[in-house]
Amino acid sequence: MASRLDNLLLLFVVVASLPLATLLLWLNYAAVILASQRSKIPFRKLKSTPKKTILVTGTANAQGLNIARALERAGHRLIGADLQSLGHLDISRRSRALTKHYALPPLSAAADASYFARWVLEIVTRENVDLWIDCSHDIPLDAIALTRERVEGNTRCACIAADRNSSRYFKDKETLLEFFRGRNLPAPEMHRVRSRGDIHNVLNHGQGQKQYLLKSPMKSKLEVSQTLLPRRTLSQTYQDVSLVKITPGSSLILEEYLDSSTKYQCTAIAIRGSVEAFWVKRILASGVDVAAGGPALQQALRSYTEAVVRELGHDFSCHLTLSFVLSERITHAGVAQLILPVEGSLRLHPTFVPTAGLPGSSSLAETYLSMLRSVANGMAITSTPSFRKHVTNSKTSQPIKESYFLPDTISDLFWEPCKGLLLLRVSPREVLGSIGALTQKLLLGREAYYDFWDPVPAFWQYTIVLAWRVLVGTT
Template identity: 30%
Template sequence: MSVPTVRRVFGSIPRQRTLQSIRQLLQFQVLAHLLRIALSIILLPLDNAILFATCIVGQLSVFLWHSNPAYRRQAALRDARFYPKTILITGIDTPHGLALARCLYYHGHRVVGADVSNLPFASGEGMSKSLVNSYRISRSNYVSRLLDVIHREKIDIWIPCSPRMNVLEDAMAKHMVESRTTCKAIHMDTEWVNRFSETESFVQFLNENGLPAVENHQVQSRDSVHKILHRSPSKIYHMRRPGTAVDDSNVVTLPKRTLSMTYTEVSEIRISKDRPWVLQQQARLGEFIAELLVVSGKVKAMKLRPADDRFWGQSRLDEGLAVTIQKLMDRFAVKGGPEMTGHLCVRLLVDEEFETNHVRYVAHIASCTQGTGSVEYLLHNPSSSVINGYLAVLSPPTDDTPANLENKRQQARASIVTSPRRTFSYSEKLIQIDTHGVLSLLYPVAKQVDRFVDQTNNRLLFWQDPRFSALDPLPWWWHAHVYRPLKELELILSRQGKQ
């Protein structure tokens, strides 16, 4: 059946039939909520047994294994030279927020958590034993409530992790916090947020500071194409019309194997001021993602991974690439100056330059996103360098010593991670198949199926749930049997109210 025919069939459905379909869809969603509540009740005896057994094993492990994180906390607190800091994490209900809280706790620090939510009940993450106190902050009075918590708990460092606040809102909150208290925020200020949020201003920052940026030109003549190619003979470009997909068959790869083939290819392209083309730099080794913690213009921690799912990071050549990117990221942070502090995710294109006796890596910066939500690989299993980086915000900036430079080289080798393969998604598969949006009414159903499958897997494979920890299992249990059922009930009542 052709697409126009399908559209005519759907268009001929009476309006009342459409409203009936919407009601049925809402009923299906209510049924999905009830199924998740039922699943929570069914698994409650099993999860109670798991919780009880885990608590016993966790207590015994403290005495039996000195490598236990709890033993590390006890050792830190016994150290007379150790001064624990009080650290606030907003967005404790995120996987990386909880992972940070646990890591800081086992390093001996005092951690306060906060959910940015209007719900009257605590999230599972808020029940973690790593927190001395947990708060709920509404979005409407975010800054005033944040200041109140900072004053009450005498917070030294604030780490914003909540996805419900955008980076600009947290930047404005940072200005208020640091101007009215002694607390330091691990976040970019408003000037850097605005500058890095816009592509043009970000590229201008790179060019002004001599940092390699990915070339992206809009060309209006064949002569301008040849000038760009002659200026950078070792680079590869894709040439396409604006708005054309990168994988489209009309995309032209330049330069060709020989100069004459390049001229012939360009001469056949219809290009003018009225018909401009885009000339975009490509890379032989592909795209890489560098997730950074930058404090006072210095990279304190980094995780490096390929942008796709390919296997990477096992050879000495990969270590050499990691060192190359580490050096570039150090330059990038230094150019930002001592005012640059925050979490950054930098996308890079990596190329090879062939010289007489060797080949070297060349990395070009393509874009940058900000906030803890963009550096989840860095924070899901935070290292000691991440914790030390946060504490460095309380100290004056210092110059790198030879020992620090050697530590950075070792960190570059340890920063390599491989992107895990994504799980199958029914909703994404449906959207890929339905290119014309004919089956759009089924999208919410597919998303509900995805959610149900994910939650079932997290319940049955509880050790893979980021909330679960053998030393801190209560967040997992509370989320599954208190927070999530109450949340489902709230959604059912809100849907009934809309009807």
Template identity: 25%
Template sequence: MTTQDQSNETARCFGLVLLSVFILPFSASLACTFHILGGIFSPEESGAVLRTKNSSRPQKIILVTGVGMAKGLALARSFYLSGYRVIGADFEDLDSPCPGRYSQSLSAFYSLPNTDNDKATDAYNTRLVGIIQAERVTIWVSCSGVANALQDAYAKESIERHTACKCIQFDVQTTSSLHNKGAFMEQCKDRGLPVPETHEVKSNQDITQILAASRISNPERKFILKSIGLDDVNRGNMTLLPLPTERDTKLYLSKLPISKPNPWILQQFIPGGEEYCTHSLVVRGEVKCFVACPSAELLMHYTPLPSNSPLSRAMLDFTVEFVRRSPNPENMTGHLSFDFMTSEKGSSYCGIEKNIYAIECNPRAHTAVVLFAQHSPEMKAMVNAYLDAIDESESQAGTEGLVVPPANIKPRYWIGHDLVSLLIHPMLLWCFGLIDFNHASSDTIEFLRHLLTWKEGTFEVWDPLPAFFLYHVYWPSVILYAWCYGRHWSRINVSTKKMFTC
């Protein structure tokens, strides 16, 4: 990294921290006011907590892990507002406390050990089992991050061996096969479901041979490379292959860390396509909750597709068929999320004008679940769908039909992201003459539209402290830690606490 790059990174880091400090007095006064007056602003549904506690029926206790992320916090709040005792847990460092631990929806919070190695995974499993036994947890709702989905699968099997707790989490075999991009594509092919042409590659020679064959059979076809494992550096690389010359292609490939221990996938590029993501809850092989929305490489805005739209129905049909055609669908209980690309060309799928192609599966909760977290009958129905995981003889809340977000749901945004990306950054570029005024003003108008008509993804009037600690404690401490220890990063996903290293 050059001296200029180091200076730019220092300016960026301290600029973000100073922005947080500058806004702190306003945020603190707002958070304190709402926290003190929380009883006034709290949805009337919160009164159900007392009714449940006083009920003669044993109270169901819900453990939600991942409450530091917006998706976990949204689910914890939904259970709380529906009258259940909620225990929260998440990974936590001493210098960057989990924002979700301060939520009013939690009766207790537990820190979890990191899962960096096999010994740490054992400690993680032991910790979860201990929490569940100590708190007499009825259901564990796993909200995994991308790095610990498989660890949660191992934890599920350990929990079910040692406790009577029901787990909203797929088993190890299912999670590992869906988490692996190449294995997922093979499963889709076996089930007769639409996916782009995909190859697992373990060397540059594999790639050049596939590209050479495609050049003969499909001269217009282009491909992109994706790392199967976690790779923040190359995650957003959308270089189309082959390049204009064979020499350029070989030179490009020589810079990528592709090997037998680190295989990648070579996947057909869908020209002119749009990307979508979905979130669904599956209970014993039945899709209980579903939402689809437009996606992006760094997704920070969530606007649901109408549930009755042909495109949403096609993605729902794909999800239902994927589960139904699985070897043992009755054993599948967990979160299931797909990424899709659409194409204008070719025959339609499920009677719509666009083809849909599954490009990736995430066997974990998607942040799109925040679109259910609005005080409404649909939120109650979602909670009841989770409770269906309890044996029917024990469950008092069965769901009939598919649960989708309410029709009047507000799109979600995160003000910390939009303030920088849509207001401050464009204005700085305009001041330095790098963009014109129309571009900067357009972004400003978009920011104001989100502020006035959308809903902040973490902030709740009746539960303001998680958002306060997210923006004024967690992210400033993480950014300063990265700068102090020379950890270079390119982007931040505010909602998932993900910092992309480079």
């Protein structure tokens, strides 16, 4: 009932603010026209390599849209593509950053890897694409990997997307952690047990210093049994294990339990087996993003990410997202903290959006365009000296700031604190602090979908699309 009331309230706010949003949109366009007329050189163009044609799949989400904007600012021709099933809800179809937009097959057809690959290959061939960047979220990794194989085998187009070699390690958590451990990288334990004796063997090996979560490998995250072993006493442990039912031929998963109240989410852009851009943020149990920690911790997270990229091979060119937790271990010298991975993906995380603002556009564009460097005698070369300078300094350049989503920010920093105040759960001082943080973010931050030179996608996302999703019950 509360969710329904929240949705109705959200719909009312969207409809009531539509006249104001429309007025702001026209004022924005008037400012764009004035700024363009006063500047002889287009303000939004940046120096870069010779003009290239770049295909970005997944432009309907904020990540793909902002990456396309950054590359368009650098003076390149951008082609966008996303699932046909989105229809008029595809905000990128209205973006000024895209020269053309293609509707890919719906998700049901994209599951046919060969069918999807033919579509993308046709676009690459027709538009003479130089670089394909995949920013999709829903398209299966198998389809992306086959598409990359077909594109690289039949055209001269470079690809930043999942390949067959790397995607097989990211199919499920068990395979991923086994990949880490097989490369001598620290990772949580995960054992497939087929009897109660196997369970006791794992618990005895942990010597009481580790906890394990017993679950079925077929269950989803929401259905995982919260059976923690060992229990406080040995008799309780034996009692719980004796109640475990393992049928012949089946197995259970005994996974090392880690306190995930604080996670570190790392996002990287890997080009030819090297990390060319890296971001890290700390996520509390409440879902709030905070500062990532000290330089030593950030360097340790980056070193681990670089080690993973090296193990994936020198041809690995893809987005990479890894989530870590800190685990405390008792040693003879005291208490040691280990950084252990708990999740991994060959995509940009849905909450991660690099800003498309002018300060970060050049660095972000050059990171992706470094994929177009030619290779001679094992050395990466380029015909543009200034471009070589950008590529060389990419690992030590200033970090690209992350954007925020306006509705989520208003909900977290204004609506929820005010509701908590009415219910006497938070103090007025905490509400004022949240409002101050909201004001600071609105004034100094950058919204995920909004761009001064390209305001229609943000207007469409937060009016038409948001209202439609509330009506069909998908929020």
